[in-house]
Amino acid sequence: MSASDTAKPAHGPDVARSIFAVDGSDLMVGGVAVRSIVEHVGRPTFLYDGGILRASYRALADALDGFAEIHYSVKANPAKAIIALFLSEGAGIEIASIGEYRAAIAAGAAPERILFAGPGKRRRELEEVIADGIGEIHVESHEEIERIEAIAAGLSLRVKISLRINPMAEAQAGAMRMGGKPTAFGFCEEDLDPVFAQLAQCRQLDFVGVHIYGGTQILDAEALLNQWRHGIRIAGDIAARLGRPLETIDLGGGLGIPYYAGETPLDLAAFKAGLPELSALLAADSNLAAARIVVEPGRFLTGPGGIYVAEVNAVKDVRGTLFVITDGGMHHHLAASGNLGQIIKRDYPIVAPARMDEAPSMAATIVGPLCTPLDTLARSALLPALKAGDLIAVLQSGAYGPSASPGNFLSHAPAAEVLVENGEVMIL
Template sequence: MTRHAALAARYGTPLYVYDLDEVALARHELFTALPDGAELFYAFKANPHPELARALREGGERGCRAEISSTGELAAALTAGYRAEECLYTGPGKTIGELHEAIGRGVRVFSTDSVTDVRRVGAVAAAHGVVADCLLRINSADASATTSIRMTGTPSQFGFDSETLAEAMPSLRRADGVRLAGMHLFPLSNARDEDALIGEFEHTIELAARLSAALELPLRLLDIGGGFTAPYGVPGRRGSYPNLRDRLETALDRHLPGWRSGAPRIAFESGRFLVGAAGTLVTEVSNVKISRGRRYVIVDAGINTFGGMSGLGRLMPVAVALELEPDGPTERGTLVGPLCTPGDLLGREIALPADLEPGDLVEIPNTGAYGVTASLLMFLGRPAPLEVLLRSGEVVSASRIEHHRSHQPVPYARTVVEAGALG
């Protein structure tokens, strides 16, 4: 009997179950590891479900702000109770249309990646009779950490190259409708160990201070990114950062001594650390077959349900592992989904319960981040999985993303299956 068998019987499969108590615990752990007074942005790309985002906003001074990169994520943030002025709008390809919508709805802080980007934000802000704050995203020429997903130190669509920023400053200062308000650096994702993460943050702080002084660049807000680790589709726990606070405070005191009084404000951002461990994907076995001596377990959740960003070149390939009973018999096999493609693969030759048969349930842990909205959701026209949220073991809401074809452009809708706190 799996942990969520009753929910699967009630709602069907495939089914995502999110534990809001786990979300609150992750938020508490991360704020505790960061310097006092630091701000924390939740990266909506990890999971834009409004109830998850709402749980992260709660907590008073230790509530998250929103990092968004589309008008769809802005809509989700507003639904979750975030104010538009709390949002940081990022992304290298902001269009005139989406800027009009974002600024018209009250967004005032943007991370910008080029002179054109700054000018475009300014032109739209001026058209609305307001001034927008621009953080300059910096692509550092070098880096500290050598592991994890690199986001800096190479040619990129993200950010101003640090070595040529001085050449761009005259144009940036002349841009109408904007105020240069600080910097945004995001050098890596999913750092493999605390020392690597700290080293990257220390390098980032030193670089920001040096650029600010050399270029006379105002530094009201400094967002130094994230990189906090959490497992993805496999058993395990979030990263632990016992030394992070002290080391960061030392670096900030050395390079930006006014930070304790808010000059500058220091911000971090996180997605998977905050919501990854809160999610479990429950899927039902459709068939078990042997092909030329190999065992295949076919389930009703495939890469259309848990795709590992498969629509984005599978930057985070699916390679799941299950939490198994300590003394239960196991047998290796390949876990696959129901789609008509050999690419619908969740785990190749992994340990699986030996007695699995059609109708049994399989639970994939740590699937709260990069799940539904990072998958090939519309591939083969299968319905989206249901998403159920729990607090203290009780159902808060149950909903499913629905797609509609229309002659007029419409965003995706979320159909509420069971009323609850969902706004």
């Protein structure tokens, strides 16, 4: 794959048809035409197809084939109805703040099925989840260990903890590396002696496992398997040093979805084919054989099932560049603008959801209403000739939408969020 290939946007209609149904000119979400939904609920809006969310979960569960439990990572999309949907499929929950914890509880999650990770947990957050009986806390600093020990002692409770480990560089993969370098996340794999010494003095903590998260947005099955293989090795080394079995091995998330030209979906068949080797590694180590394996996907489960819909406000040619100005933008969908960590700005796949039967006839720069050039949703989107009143839809938008965007910038109204399943439209 060349650099020029990766800079090109994925062809929106092809991506749309690979995920959603199309009926004539209409893109369908949950059995309803997008244009009909937004006429009712307004726009800009995020639309989530419940059937596609469930299909993503079931495809992953099938690939894992009992190897690991799935805990939905709420940070990807904290809407209560989305959390409830995955709970109904059998998922546990992974959270990284008290707000996410409360959203999960409100959606029906049992505290004991929730894992709490994150490098900066505050005392009042810890007090609430410990008092409620949270399943496990994944600790990431010496101060956090002290804090949990003190809270647990004050409540006369025991608390299960796992250590989040920052793995060595060779285990890293994906678009965003989460370890192998100086980072706020977890304890370095090579520097655990002080941690073990501290834990030996704790009377309220049950040290039950490890959490290894090497990277995110991984599309290569072998890279993901290698990351998990390294995580199992770390778990085995730690269990050997402890001289006892581990209860939990959290291998993180990291499963990616394709956004750009040249990217292909994670090959779940190849991924599944590699899992027996990992199962054998676990079975061969008496300290790991009975461990509960956890994975915590977010984007993989929610990303493909969501779209962001905005209305065209104006179209104009400026010195040879065609600008499509919409009523939505980076204040709702920062990730699509490329301002959520991209170094080279690249376009998400985009379609005209009420003109799916028309061939592209223009390459447009799509911008929002904000007074900044950063408010650019696409730089070379291939679309039919648009006019004011038409709709555009940004695909792969079910993860890191409103919750990852500067919603108060310029005081525009927030985007609506809507879950659609089997023809039923639910405003979130």
